Amino acid sequence: MSLRHAALGLLVEMDGASGYDLLKMFEITMGNVWQATQSQLYGELNKLTADGFIEVASEGPRGRKEYRVTEAGRAELRHWLLDVPPKFVRRDEVLLRLFFLGQVSPDEAAGFVRDQAAALDRRLGELGELEGNIDWGDENLSFYGRLAMEYGKRFMAMRREWYGWVLEEMAEREPKMAEREPKMAEREPKKD
Protein backbone atom coordinates (compact mmCIF):
# COMPACT_ATOMS: atom_id res chain seq x y z
CA MET A 1 0.00 0.00 0.00
CA SER A 2 2.65 2.48 -0.94
CA LEU A 3 1.35 4.11 -4.06
CA ARG A 4 -1.20 5.62 -1.76
CA HIS A 5 1.48 7.23 0.35
CA ALA A 6 3.58 8.26 -2.60
CA ALA A 7 0.58 10.17 -3.90
CA LEU A 8 -0.22 11.58 -0.50
CA GLY A 9 3.34 12.73 0.03
CA LEU A 10 3.69 14.33 -3.36
CA LEU A 11 0.38 16.09 -2.90
CA VAL A 12 1.59 17.57 0.37
CA GLU A 13 4.84 18.72 -1.16
CA MET A 14 3.11 20.18 -4.19
CA ASP A 15 0.57 21.87 -2.01
CA GLY A 16 -2.35 20.56 -4.02
CA ALA A 17 -2.56 19.32 -7.60
CA SER A 18 -4.71 17.43 -10.08
CA GLY A 19 -4.29 13.78 -10.98
CA TYR A 20 -2.77 14.88 -14.22
CA ASP A 21 -0.22 17.13 -12.53
CA LEU A 22 0.59 14.41 -10.07
CA LEU A 23 1.19 11.89 -12.80
CA LYS A 24 3.73 14.14 -14.45
CA MET A 25 5.38 14.81 -11.14
CA PHE A 26 5.67 11.07 -10.59
CA GLU A 27 7.43 10.64 -13.90
CA ILE A 28 9.76 13.57 -13.43
CA THR A 29 10.82 13.32 -9.82
CA MET A 30 10.26 9.71 -8.82
CA GLY A 31 11.23 7.59 -11.78
CA ASN A 32 14.04 6.05 -9.76
CA VAL A 33 11.96 5.42 -6.71
CA TRP A 34 8.38 4.59 -7.44
CA GLN A 35 6.39 3.93 -10.57
CA ALA A 36 2.71 4.53 -11.14
CA THR A 37 0.46 4.12 -14.12
CA GLN A 38 -2.24 6.58 -14.99
CA SER A 39 -5.12 4.24 -14.26
CA GLN A 40 -3.67 3.21 -10.94
CA LEU A 41 -3.20 6.78 -9.85
CA TYR A 42 -6.68 7.95 -10.71
CA GLY A 43 -8.13 4.99 -8.91
CA GLU A 44 -6.07 5.65 -5.83
CA LEU A 45 -7.02 9.32 -5.77
CA ASN A 46 -10.65 8.31 -5.62
CA LYS A 47 -9.99 5.87 -2.82
CA LEU A 48 -8.00 8.47 -0.90
CA THR A 49 -10.92 10.85 -1.27
CA ALA A 50 -13.37 8.21 -0.07
CA ASP A 51 -11.15 7.60 2.95
CA GLY A 52 -10.99 11.29 3.76
CA PHE A 53 -7.25 11.66 3.32
CA ILE A 54 -7.58 14.11 0.46
CA GLU A 55 -10.38 16.28 -0.84
CA VAL A 56 -11.32 18.13 -3.98
CA ALA A 57 -10.39 21.74 -3.30
CA SER A 58 -11.76 23.09 -6.56
CA GLU A 59 -12.80 22.02 -10.02
CA GLY A 60 -11.25 23.46 -13.16
CA PRO A 61 -11.71 23.56 -16.95
CA ARG A 62 -11.86 19.99 -18.34
CA GLY A 63 -13.36 18.21 -15.39
CA ARG A 64 -10.09 18.97 -13.65
CA LYS A 65 -10.11 18.30 -9.94
CA GLU A 66 -7.63 20.07 -7.76
CA TYR A 67 -6.89 17.81 -4.80
CA ARG A 68 -5.71 18.94 -1.40
CA VAL A 69 -4.48 16.83 1.52
CA THR A 70 -6.65 16.91 4.64
CA GLU A 71 -5.43 16.88 8.23
CA ALA A 72 -6.26 13.19 8.42
CA GLY A 73 -4.14 12.74 5.33
CA ARG A 74 -1.16 14.48 6.88
CA ALA A 75 -1.49 12.35 9.98
CA GLU A 76 -1.65 9.22 7.86
CA LEU A 77 1.47 10.24 5.95
CA ARG A 78 3.35 10.91 9.15
CA HIS A 79 2.22 7.63 10.63
CA TRP A 80 3.37 5.73 7.55
CA LEU A 81 6.70 7.54 7.48
CA LEU A 82 7.65 6.85 11.07
CA ASP A 83 5.66 3.88 12.33
CA VAL A 84 5.32 1.51 9.41
CA PRO A 85 8.56 -0.37 8.82
CA PRO A 86 9.48 -0.32 5.14
CA LYS A 87 9.77 -3.75 3.63
CA PHE A 88 12.31 -4.85 1.08
CA VAL A 89 10.80 -6.46 -1.94
CA ARG A 90 13.69 -8.02 -3.73
CA ARG A 91 12.88 -8.77 -7.31
CA ASP A 92 15.47 -8.16 -9.94
CA GLU A 93 14.93 -9.59 -13.40
CA VAL A 94 18.56 -9.20 -14.40
CA LEU A 95 19.87 -10.98 -11.31
CA LEU A 96 17.31 -13.69 -11.80
CA ARG A 97 18.54 -14.33 -15.32
CA LEU A 98 22.11 -14.32 -14.12
CA PHE A 99 21.30 -17.21 -11.85
CA PHE A 100 20.47 -19.35 -14.83
CA LEU A 101 23.13 -18.27 -17.29
CA GLY A 102 24.71 -21.71 -16.93
CA GLN A 103 21.91 -22.90 -19.22
CA VAL A 104 23.28 -21.10 -22.26
CA SER A 105 26.70 -21.05 -23.85
CA PRO A 106 29.51 -18.99 -22.29
CA ASP A 107 29.43 -16.67 -25.29
CA GLU A 108 25.74 -16.10 -24.96
CA ALA A 109 26.08 -15.57 -21.23
CA ALA A 110 28.83 -12.99 -21.69
CA GLY A 111 26.77 -11.30 -24.39
CA PHE A 112 23.89 -11.00 -22.00
CA VAL A 113 26.01 -9.32 -19.36
CA ARG A 114 27.56 -6.97 -21.91
CA ASP A 115 24.12 -5.97 -23.13
CA GLN A 116 23.04 -5.21 -19.60
CA ALA A 117 26.13 -3.12 -19.03
CA ALA A 118 25.44 -1.17 -22.21
CA ALA A 119 21.84 -0.59 -21.20
CA LEU A 120 23.05 0.70 -17.87
CA ASP A 121 25.44 3.10 -19.55
CA ARG A 122 22.53 4.48 -21.50
CA ARG A 123 20.51 4.96 -18.33
CA LEU A 124 23.43 6.60 -16.62
CA GLY A 125 23.54 9.09 -19.45
CA GLU A 126 19.82 9.76 -19.07
CA LEU A 127 20.26 10.37 -15.38
CA GLY A 128 22.95 12.93 -16.13
CA GLU A 129 20.61 14.75 -18.48
CA LEU A 130 17.77 14.61 -15.99
CA GLU A 131 19.91 16.00 -13.24
CA GLY A 132 20.29 19.30 -15.06
CA ASN A 133 16.72 20.21 -15.78
CA ILE A 134 14.77 19.28 -12.70
CA ASP A 135 12.96 22.12 -11.08
CA TRP A 136 12.26 20.85 -7.60
CA GLY A 137 9.26 22.71 -6.32
CA ASP A 138 9.91 23.31 -2.67
CA GLU A 139 12.96 23.27 -0.53
CA ASN A 140 12.36 20.03 1.31
CA LEU A 141 11.62 18.06 -1.80
CA SER A 142 14.74 19.57 -3.27
CA PHE A 143 16.96 18.58 -0.37
CA TYR A 144 15.69 15.02 -0.01
CA GLY A 145 15.27 14.63 -3.73
CA ARG A 146 18.93 15.42 -4.15
CA LEU A 147 19.83 12.70 -1.65
CA ALA A 148 17.71 10.21 -3.59
CA MET A 149 19.35 11.31 -6.83
CA GLU A 150 22.76 10.68 -5.33
CA TYR A 151 21.56 7.24 -4.37
CA GLY A 152 20.59 6.58 -7.96
CA LYS A 153 24.02 7.57 -9.14
CA ARG A 154 25.78 5.41 -6.61
CA PHE A 155 23.53 2.50 -7.36
CA MET A 156 24.22 2.60 -11.05
CA ALA A 157 27.93 3.05 -10.58
CA MET A 158 28.05 0.05 -8.26
CA ARG A 159 26.11 -1.99 -10.70
CA ARG A 160 28.31 -0.95 -13.61
CA GLU A 161 31.41 -1.99 -11.74
CA TRP A 162 29.84 -5.26 -10.77
CA TYR A 163 29.03 -6.05 -14.41
CA GLY A 164 32.68 -5.46 -15.22
CA TRP A 165 33.76 -7.77 -12.45
CA VAL A 166 31.31 -10.44 -13.58
CA LEU A 167 32.76 -10.33 -17.09
CA GLU A 168 36.23 -10.77 -15.68
CA GLU A 169 35.13 -13.76 -13.62
CA MET A 170 33.47 -15.31 -16.63
CA ALA A 171 36.53 -14.73 -18.81
CA GLU A 172 38.70 -16.35 -16.20
CA ARG A 173 36.45 -19.37 -16.10
CA GLU A 174 36.23 -19.71 -19.87
CA PRO A 175 39.49 -18.27 -21.17
CA LYS A 176 38.93 -18.71 -24.92
CA MET A 177 36.28 -16.06 -24.87
CA ALA A 178 38.94 -13.38 -24.97
CA GLU A 179 39.70 -13.43 -28.70
CA ARG A 180 36.34 -12.92 -30.19
CA GLU A 181 34.97 -10.05 -32.18
CA PRO A 182 32.42 -7.99 -30.28
CA LYS A 183 28.87 -8.97 -31.09
CA MET A 184 26.15 -6.43 -30.67
CA ALA A 185 26.95 -4.99 -27.31
CA GLU A 186 29.32 -2.27 -26.22
CA ARG A 187 29.35 0.12 -29.08
CA GLU A 188 27.01 2.63 -27.54
CA PRO A 189 28.08 6.26 -27.97
CA LYS A 190 28.84 7.04 -24.39
CA LYS A 191 27.70 10.33 -23.02
CA ASP A 192 29.70 12.62 -20.74
Added chain:
Amino acid sequence: MSLRHAALGLLVEMDGASGYDLLKMFEITMGNVWQATQSQLYGELNKLTADGFIEVASEGPRGRKEYRVTEAGRAELRHWLLDVPPKFVRRDEVLLRLFFLGQVSPDEAAGFVRDQAAALDRRLGELGELEGNIDWGDENLSFYGRLAMEYGKRFMAMRREWYGWVLEEMAEREPKMAEREPKMAEREPKKD
Protein backbone atom coordinates in the same frame (compact mmCIF):
# COMPACT_ATOMS: atom_id res chain seq x y z
CA MET B 1 5.75 -13.32 -15.61
CA SER B 2 9.03 -14.09 -13.96
CA LEU B 3 8.10 -16.36 -11.12
CA ARG B 4 7.32 -18.84 -13.85
CA HIS B 5 10.86 -18.64 -15.18
CA ALA B 6 12.44 -18.62 -11.76
CA ALA B 7 10.68 -21.91 -11.05
CA LEU B 8 11.54 -23.31 -14.44
CA GLY B 9 15.19 -22.37 -14.07
CA LEU B 10 15.51 -23.79 -10.59
CA LEU B 11 13.83 -26.99 -11.67
CA VAL B 12 16.35 -27.39 -14.47
CA GLU B 13 19.28 -26.77 -12.14
CA MET B 14 17.89 -29.11 -9.51
CA ASP B 15 17.21 -31.74 -12.12
CA GLY B 16 13.69 -32.30 -10.89
CA ALA B 17 12.02 -31.56 -7.57
CA SER B 18 8.70 -31.25 -5.78
CA GLY B 19 6.94 -27.97 -5.06
CA TYR B 20 7.98 -28.34 -1.48
CA ASP B 21 11.66 -28.81 -2.38
CA LEU B 22 11.46 -25.92 -4.78
CA LEU B 23 10.01 -23.64 -2.16
CA LYS B 24 12.89 -24.31 0.18
CA MET B 25 15.37 -23.82 -2.61
CA PHE B 26 13.78 -20.44 -3.32
CA GLU B 27 14.23 -19.37 0.25
CA ILE B 28 17.79 -20.58 0.53
CA THR B 29 19.37 -19.57 -2.73
CA MET B 30 17.26 -16.76 -4.08
CA GLY B 31 16.25 -14.65 -1.14
CA ASN B 32 18.17 -11.71 -2.54
CA VAL B 33 16.87 -12.06 -6.03
CA TRP B 34 13.32 -13.29 -6.21
CA GLN B 35 10.63 -13.96 -3.65
CA ALA B 36 7.79 -16.44 -3.91
CA THR B 37 5.04 -17.47 -1.57
CA GLN B 38 3.92 -21.02 -1.15
CA SER B 39 0.52 -20.53 -2.70
CA GLN B 40 1.92 -18.68 -5.65
CA LEU B 41 4.45 -21.40 -6.39
CA TYR B 42 2.00 -24.29 -6.27
CA GLY B 43 -0.33 -22.38 -8.55
CA GLU B 44 2.42 -21.66 -11.02
CA LEU B 45 3.56 -25.29 -11.06
CA ASN B 46 0.09 -26.34 -12.11
CA LYS B 47 0.01 -23.72 -14.83
CA LEU B 48 3.45 -24.78 -16.06
CA THR B 49 2.21 -28.34 -16.23
CA ALA B 50 -0.90 -27.31 -18.13
CA ASP B 51 1.28 -25.41 -20.59
CA GLY B 52 3.53 -28.41 -21.08
CA PHE B 53 6.71 -26.80 -19.77
CA ILE B 54 7.06 -29.25 -16.90
CA GLU B 55 5.58 -32.65 -16.16
CA VAL B 56 5.04 -34.92 -13.19
CA ALA B 57 7.85 -37.46 -13.38
CA SER B 58 6.68 -39.54 -10.45
CA GLU B 59 4.46 -39.39 -7.38
CA GLY B 60 5.75 -40.01 -3.89
CA PRO B 61 4.55 -40.59 -0.31
CA ARG B 62 2.24 -37.76 0.76
CA GLY B 63 0.78 -36.78 -2.57
CA ARG B 64 4.24 -35.62 -3.46
CA LYS B 65 4.75 -34.81 -7.13
CA GLU B 66 8.22 -34.87 -8.53
CA TYR B 67 8.34 -32.38 -11.38
CA ARG B 68 10.69 -32.49 -14.34
CA VAL B 69 11.25 -29.85 -17.03
CA THR B 70 10.25 -30.85 -20.56
CA GLU B 71 12.07 -29.97 -23.75
CA ALA B 72 9.50 -27.25 -24.37
CA GLY B 73 10.29 -25.95 -20.90
CA ARG B 74 14.01 -25.77 -21.62
CA ALA B 75 13.32 -23.94 -24.85
CA GLU B 76 11.06 -21.50 -23.02
CA LEU B 77 13.72 -20.84 -20.41
CA ARG B 78 16.35 -20.23 -23.03
CA HIS B 79 14.04 -17.92 -24.93
CA TRP B 80 13.28 -15.92 -21.82
CA LEU B 81 16.94 -15.70 -20.86
CA LEU B 82 18.19 -14.40 -24.18
CA ASP B 83 15.30 -12.83 -26.06
CA VAL B 84 13.10 -11.18 -23.45
CA PRO B 85 14.65 -7.93 -22.28
CA PRO B 86 14.57 -7.73 -18.48
CA LYS B 87 12.69 -4.75 -17.20
CA PHE B 88 13.62 -2.62 -14.22
CA VAL B 89 10.87 -2.25 -11.72
CA ARG B 90 12.01 0.46 -9.44
CA ARG B 91 10.14 0.42 -6.19
CA ASP B 92 11.96 1.07 -2.97
CA GLU B 93 9.98 1.79 0.17
CA VAL B 94 12.92 3.29 2.00
CA LEU B 95 13.78 5.67 -0.82
CA LEU B 96 10.14 6.62 -1.10
CA ARG B 97 10.01 7.59 2.56
CA LEU B 98 13.21 9.53 2.21
CA PHE B 99 11.55 11.69 -0.39
CA PHE B 100 9.08 12.90 2.18
CA LEU B 101 11.25 13.21 5.25
CA GLY B 102 10.83 16.96 5.05
CA GLN B 103 7.38 16.36 6.56
CA VAL B 104 8.77 15.35 9.94
CA SER B 105 11.24 17.01 12.27
CA PRO B 106 14.97 16.84 11.53
CA ASP B 107 15.43 14.66 14.58
CA GLU B 108 12.79 12.22 13.47
CA ALA B 109 14.20 12.21 9.96
CA ALA B 110 17.70 11.45 11.19
CA GLY B 111 16.28 8.75 13.45
CA PHE B 112 14.62 7.12 10.49
CA VAL B 113 17.85 7.00 8.51
CA ARG B 114 19.77 5.66 11.48
CA ASP B 115 17.19 2.91 11.95
CA GLN B 116 17.52 1.91 8.34
CA ALA B 117 21.29 1.83 8.62
CA ALA B 118 21.04 -0.39 11.69
CA ALA B 119 18.62 -2.74 9.94
CA LEU B 120 21.04 -2.98 7.07
CA ASP B 121 23.89 -3.83 9.38
CA ARG B 122 21.81 -6.66 10.72
CA ARG B 123 21.12 -7.97 7.24
CA LEU B 124 24.76 -7.67 6.35
CA GLY B 125 25.55 -9.92 9.27
CA GLU B 126 22.95 -12.43 8.14
CA LEU B 127 24.44 -12.49 4.69
CA GLY B 128 27.83 -13.28 6.16
CA GLU B 129 26.35 -16.22 8.05
CA LEU B 130 24.49 -17.44 5.01
CA GLU B 131 27.58 -17.31 2.86
CA GLY B 132 29.24 -20.03 4.90
CA ASN B 133 26.62 -22.71 4.86
CA ILE B 134 25.21 -22.75 1.38
CA ASP B 135 25.60 -26.00 -0.42
CA TRP B 136 25.16 -25.09 -4.03
CA GLY B 137 23.99 -28.18 -5.83
CA ASP B 138 25.60 -28.11 -9.25
CA GLU B 139 28.53 -26.29 -10.67
CA ASN B 140 26.71 -23.74 -12.76
CA LEU B 141 24.35 -22.70 -10.02
CA SER B 142 27.37 -22.43 -7.79
CA PHE B 143 29.34 -20.22 -10.16
CA TYR B 144 26.51 -17.85 -11.02
CA GLY B 145 25.11 -17.98 -7.54
CA ARG B 146 28.43 -16.75 -6.25
CA LEU B 147 28.30 -13.81 -8.66
CA ALA B 148 24.83 -12.93 -7.40
CA MET B 149 26.03 -13.20 -3.82
CA GLU B 150 28.84 -10.78 -4.55
CA TYR B 151 26.25 -8.43 -5.97
CA GLY B 152 24.32 -8.60 -2.75
CA LYS B 153 27.38 -7.73 -0.75
CA ARG B 154 28.29 -4.80 -2.97
CA PHE B 155 24.73 -3.57 -2.94
CA MET B 156 24.52 -3.54 0.83
CA ALA B 157 27.92 -1.96 1.23
CA MET B 158 26.96 0.81 -1.19
CA ARG B 159 23.73 1.38 0.60
CA ARG B 160 25.42 1.45 3.97
CA GLU B 161 27.86 4.11 2.80
CA TRP B 162 25.06 6.12 1.31
CA TYR B 163 23.16 6.11 4.62
CA GLY B 164 26.28 7.50 6.26
CA TRP B 165 26.59 10.19 3.66
CA VAL B 166 22.91 11.08 4.04
CA LEU B 167 23.35 11.52 7.78
CA GLU B 168 26.29 13.83 7.18
CA GLU B 169 24.28 15.91 4.75
CA MET B 170 21.42 16.16 7.19
CA ALA B 171 23.73 17.14 10.03
CA GLU B 172 25.27 19.82 7.88
CA ARG B 173 21.88 21.22 7.02
CA GLU B 174 20.60 21.21 10.60
CA PRO B 175 23.69 21.70 12.76
CA LYS B 176 21.87 22.04 16.12
CA MET B 177 20.21 18.70 16.02
CA ALA B 178 21.68 17.51 19.31
CA GLU B 179 21.21 20.50 21.61
CA ARG B 180 18.05 22.25 20.68
CA GLU B 181 17.83 25.96 21.35
CA PRO B 182 14.48 27.67 21.76
CA LYS B 183 15.17 30.55 19.40
CA MET B 184 15.23 29.56 15.80
CA ALA B 185 14.94 32.71 13.77
CA GLU B 186 16.60 32.35 10.41
CA ARG B 187 19.51 30.16 9.84
CA GLU B 188 19.28 27.56 7.13
CA PRO B 189 22.25 28.55 5.05
CA LYS B 190 21.44 27.59 1.50
CA LYS B 191 23.96 25.14 0.19
CA ASP B 192 25.32 24.25 -3.20
Added chain:
DNA sequence: CAGTGCATGTAATGAGTTACATGATTTA
Protein backbone atom coordinates in the same frame (compact mmCIF):
# COMPACT_ATOMS: atom_id res chain seq x y z
C1' DC C 1 0.08 -41.98 19.75
C1' DA C 2 1.27 -37.15 19.82
C1' DG C 3 3.97 -33.90 17.60
C1' DT C 4 6.59 -32.30 13.85
C1' DG C 5 7.52 -31.96 9.27
C1' DC C 6 6.08 -33.03 4.55
C1' DA C 7 2.98 -31.88 1.02
C1' DT C 8 -0.58 -29.72 -1.64
C1' DG C 9 -4.29 -26.99 -2.39
C1' DT C 10 -8.25 -23.03 -2.39
C1' DA C 11 -10.50 -18.57 -1.48
C1' DA C 12 -10.45 -13.79 -0.86
C1' DT C 13 -8.27 -9.69 -1.48
C1' DG C 14 -5.23 -6.25 -3.08
C1' DA C 15 -1.77 -4.30 -6.27
C1' DG C 16 -0.30 -3.43 -10.88
C1' DT C 17 -0.65 -3.45 -16.16
C1' DT C 18 -2.68 -2.77 -20.68
C1' DA C 19 -6.05 -1.24 -23.46
C1' DC C 20 -9.87 1.20 -24.46
C1' DA C 21 -13.10 5.16 -24.13
C1' DT C 22 -14.49 9.84 -23.88
C1' DG C 23 -14.59 14.53 -24.16
C1' DA C 24 -13.14 19.52 -23.25
C1' DT C 25 -9.84 23.28 -24.23
C1' DT C 26 -5.99 25.46 -26.23
C1' DT C 27 -3.00 26.58 -30.00
C1' DA C 28 -1.21 26.70 -34.52
Added chain:
DNA sequence: TAAATCATGTAACTCATTACATGCACTG
Protein backbone atom coordinates in the same frame (compact mmCIF):
# COMPACT_ATOMS: atom_id res chain seq x y z
C1' DT D 1 -10.75 23.73 -37.80
C1' DA D 2 -7.42 20.17 -37.11
C1' DA D 3 -4.12 18.67 -33.99
C1' DA D 4 -2.16 18.55 -29.64
C1' DT D 5 -2.72 18.53 -24.93
C1' DC D 6 -5.40 18.30 -20.82
C1' DA D 7 -8.15 15.41 -18.07
C1' DT D 8 -10.56 11.55 -16.15
C1' DG D 9 -12.35 7.21 -16.07
C1' DT D 10 -13.52 1.81 -16.74
C1' DA D 11 -12.84 -3.11 -17.90
C1' DA D 12 -10.25 -7.15 -18.14
C1' DC D 13 -6.51 -9.42 -16.72
C1' DT D 14 -2.33 -10.97 -14.35
C1' DC D 15 0.52 -11.05 -10.38
C1' DA D 16 1.14 -11.27 -5.36
C1' DT D 17 -0.22 -11.75 -0.38
C1' DT D 18 -2.66 -13.68 3.50
C1' DA D 19 -5.25 -16.92 5.58
C1' DC D 20 -7.33 -21.05 5.83
C1' DA D 21 -7.84 -26.15 5.06
C1' DT D 22 -6.51 -30.86 4.79
C1' DG D 23 -4.15 -34.98 5.45
C1' DC D 24 -0.26 -38.37 5.30
C1' DA D 25 4.21 -40.13 7.20
C1' DC D 26 7.88 -40.32 10.12
C1' DT D 27 10.11 -39.88 14.87
C1' DG D 28 10.48 -40.14 19.59
